[in-house]
Amino acid sequence: MAVDGYTPTLDSLPRRVADFPTLGEALDYAARGSRGMNFHDARGTLLRSYPYSELREDALTNARRFMTLGLAKGDRVAIIAETGPEFAASFFGAVYAGLWPVPLPLPTSFGGRDAYVDQLVIMLTSSDPQLFLYPPELADYATAAAEKRGVAARDWDSLTDVEPSIADLPPSDTDEIGYLQYSSGSTRFPHGVAVTHRALLDNLRAHGLGVQVQDSDRVVSWLPWYHDMGLVGCMLSPLANQISVDYLKTEDFARRPLAWLDLVSRNPGTTLSYSPTFGYDICSRRMSSQTKAADRFDLSRWRIAGNGADMIRPDVMQAFVDSFADAGFKAASFCPSYGLAEATLAVSIMPPGEGIRLELVEESELSGVGTPAQERPRRYRAIVNCGRAVEGMEIEIRGADGTVLADRSIGKVWVRGSSVMEGYFRDPESTAACMVGGWLDTGDMGYLSNGYIFIVGRAKDMIIINGRNHWPQDIEWAVEQLPGFKSGDIAAFAITGPSGEETPAVLVHCRVSDPAERGRLRDDIKERVRAITGISPVVELIPPRTLPRTSSGKLSRTKARNLYLSGEIQPYDIAA
Template sequence: MTELIPTPTYDDLPRRLSDFGTLGEALDYAASGKRGLNFHDARGKLARVYPFSELREDALKTAYRLLAMGIGKEDRIALVAETGTEFAALFFGCIYAGAWPVPLPLPTSFGGKESYIDQLSVQLKSCDPKMFIYPPELEEMAGAAAAQNNVKAMDWVSIAQMDAQAVDLPTADPQEICYLQYSSGSTRFPHGVAVTHHAVLNNLSAHSHGMEVQDSDRCVSWLPWYHDMGLVGCFLSVVANQVSTDYMKTEEFARRPLAWLDIISSADGTVISYSPTFGYDICARRISSQSHVADRFSLDKWRLAGNGADMIRPDVMQNFVDAFGDAGFKATSFLPSYGLAEATLAVSIMPPGEGIKVELVAESELSGQAVTTDKPEKYRAVVNCGKAAKDMTIEIRGNNGEILADKIIGKVWCHGPSLMREYFRDEESTKACLVDGWLDTGDMGYMSNGYIFIVGRAKDMIIINGKNYWPQDIEWAVEQLPGFKSGDIAAFSITAQNGDEMPAILVQCRTTDQAERARLREQIREKVRSVMGMSCVVEMVPPRTLPRTSSGKLSRAKARSMYLSGDIIPYAIAA
């Protein structure tokens, strides 16, 4: 068998940094060079080389097929976003045909068959697609969801086998909507973020400028393509900025996370690779039982180790440095950032080389008082998420809309060309967060010397006796106990019988022993009391009970609603 050779890092084609009118134009240009996409198997071995030229050829054929099937401009085409050549060609095929691709999740983020069908059905109802296209192995579940919504469904192998007669393609306008991206809101009331060609290309330009993309750079990613950081940051961005990229599937990363680092180690050139905090955490934990990391990994070429999508934990990042420093990893490679789908993706990016910078903030100051950087008696470590991305403006506002000074915590608002057009067919929700061209992100933070610090989500805040607590901190305290992991715990506030607010914690418990459940519950209570200084309600619930958003994140708001309505039934534990 002939050994596969990945697409090159270097190319004679002059690099253009997302200065195109439409995504179709971006792929047209990238296809004139030699770079492209490279797909690796579970062990990190190269399995498929896919130059941008081949992607464009396949995408054009797909567009011709879609047009022959009656697909027209602005029709929504729902696509299961599996990392691979099929989805890539379908996504850009929709773009060339003037339709709006709508990436939908894989079943790996959900508890079971019925839960996944339900999730697909909700999103299909929301985006009202002309067609739903999926991998053949998901035919039963995808077909069931499509039938519930009377949507025409086909597997993508059948699409690829159709004749493709070349026809004239519709002309795209930069101000037209390009695709719909589902944000990390409630899975019961999903928000389809409508993004224009101009918005996405502006944001992709912000990526390349903020990261100071070099000729020696290539990207490595395991992030899912149904999430904005994976789709925009590690798929669309590499096309619009002509960066060769190496992929492994998200589910393969979950099974063999260190293969991610193997791919980085073997990369030709400098590497840009992103991950939420948990990705770094799982690698540091997995390597802790091994030695001689320098014999296996070569991470000195990892130029930018991006971090985003969730709250950045400085202790986790330090553990990663400790685990892989001998393999050449540098702490200054960390690149914290902040973004959300409603802004296409990036809102702020740390200047390369500055690494992770932390300020210690007194818990008492999270209610809106002045921030101090002197270590207080009780404090939170808040990570610097960088400066506003190119063409983006950030403001911190108080409850009455007033702009707050540096080091005062308030709501994070942003303004720029890459903001979404709207939530698809949801005028009320659009008006609630888009005001006079500004986006209310729903996040809380503060500015300091031009840098943004994010402290949490406003809607998730737990307020007890006038003090603000972030559920992430409570969940983190429980995760430090043996046997618990990220995603097993949901913290939110409830009203006690005396009318006071108090935290409730739902914990997915795998043991069937009643006495062990009772012991674990008490252990959790004591841990939260010692770390947070407060009492709480702890309920043990069955595995796979806690609800997830469309991108696989924990949905605390939905967990709270299901708990209070009785839809989540805790285990009965004797007092």
């Protein structure tokens, strides 16, 4: 046990940057040192330190318990990914036993019990596990889902009742499947990415090299372990690169966001921590203008403030710098990145120290449709540089006909590399739709400039009105400029009007109760959107916390549209 109970930042074990053939061997090596995981409560108080050596012992015992339960190599073990020692020991126990762990999400605030049970049923159906493990406190949800699907299920505390097998553990090969990862947008039709040990370790090594991992590094994370950024970036990567980590549960971060920055400030040597844009945004908003950040935080050691999993907002990043510069935070610490589960995680990382770099792109270039100069004033959007391809990864930008485009030409982002998936689990049609000759169609739009990748949006989110293309985030960001709104309050998408024409629709979280004020607000929003699209939109004001999000915290426009059209999202009634 380290000083003050934490596993140490520094260790005498020689650093290896994820150069292992399998994940189990990565844990074997990390367990030879004294680093490990540290779990905290909502106020950031240490609850338990969990050295990698202890994790290894617990995982090996669980592996033998799985064998006693009759599980065989290649079977799936679905596990609700609660941040804690039990999930980690179950996940690695499955790995040691040659099983495929399948991290499943925790409940969210949206949709309630039935929606969560249905989500579990869908993922259990897709992954077809031989065992479903869950935290005891979620027994009501998990047993309901297991019964609907007919899956053997047990809470993970009950594993201690199982006598470990004395049989030999099966050998693991680098080209075998290590685990099954669901992409963040998985809802009705989930896509399980089958990740091999080789793909994983190649990506973990690329990640370690990309952030230029140092002996003095330490990680703080609140990201959920059922999403690739949390699981791969903040659990598996620190382990494979022998780094100690301090964890805050995601739901605790949601209640007390500044506890994240307390951990970064207080824990010795914290240098790496990651978040989507909304995490930085909520922290900036929670800081009172009367409070000096320097009185509470010390962010001077934070050298990699990673940002990914969503469109990176330069205004939000600047607001964070403005809020926490006096606490020692440096803008150059921002480290934009681009990745997706289908590439295991990292595709590109900004070289450390370069910070947020922008390019201004004219709206007509973003939409792919030229606009006569006399038609309207030129408008620009600031696009964030997401860095260079990580080791072993290639990026191409292709046009609609598949041809590779020149620098600064916007098109579909394709990637190829040793950590790109071979395919979706038991879904050859979806695999064939996005994989061609080893290249992955990411579904994202962007451009390359001098070796750096710039992401402009998701192809499927494009709104086409009267033959003109509009990015939903441009509409959303314009509405956000009105007083009282924040990032994530607005969802824009297209719907079909009464006469069959495409019409922009905008759902907006409304915190105003006065009917007359709501009417004025709706009119202001309509005018903002009309200025961008040229036609009058459908604007609906909805209760706060109504818009759905993916497992990574991103706004799900597709789900918002479906819920609105099905009547599950009920707008406020506003007189015309």
